[in-house]
Amino acid sequence: MPGHIGSDYEKLRPEFKVIADPYSGKDVLLVPAIVPDVSLIHALQADAEGNLLVDEKEDDFLLAQASRVVVASTEEIVDPDALRRAPYGVRLSAIYVTALVPIWGGAHPTACRGRYGIDAAHLEEYLRLARSDTTFRDYLQRYVFDPKDHAAYLAEVGLGGLA
DSSP states (O other), rough: TOTTTTTTTHHOTTTTTEEEOOOTOOOOEOOOOOOOSEEEEEESSEOOOOOOEEEEESSSSHHHOOOEEEEESSOOBOOHHHHHHSSOEEEEOGOOSEEEEEETTTTTTTTBBTBBBBOOHHHHHHHHTTSSSSHHHHIIIIIIIISSHHHHHHHHHGGGGGO
């Protein structure tokens, strides 16, 4: 992890080690690899086989390769040629994908490049309500349990007419 030398990570995480990079000679902070049991990622596009186009600004490619199981949602299923012609993004092979769910708006309240931006107001509401068990239950009730399906959730957050 570049940029963390001298930070509290070295004190708080004894399994993190500082070593000299064998190529540059500069000190680097090494951290143990993680192996998530399950990762949830959202793709810009996918083909029917489960090959994904993910945003290169995210670490979804690395996360998928490190995980035992990957459940991917995608904005749309496209022809394999469309994935190859995409002007931006990283292609992730279907061998890393366990399950694929096509669901427009699946990245909400975060952004999906070229589709919709970050819903800052919703994230602020989440952060405010997540501060206590009682108000977090209210959040879950409104946005997770009450909507009968994803279309109802999108309508609740004001994206219903865009799907």
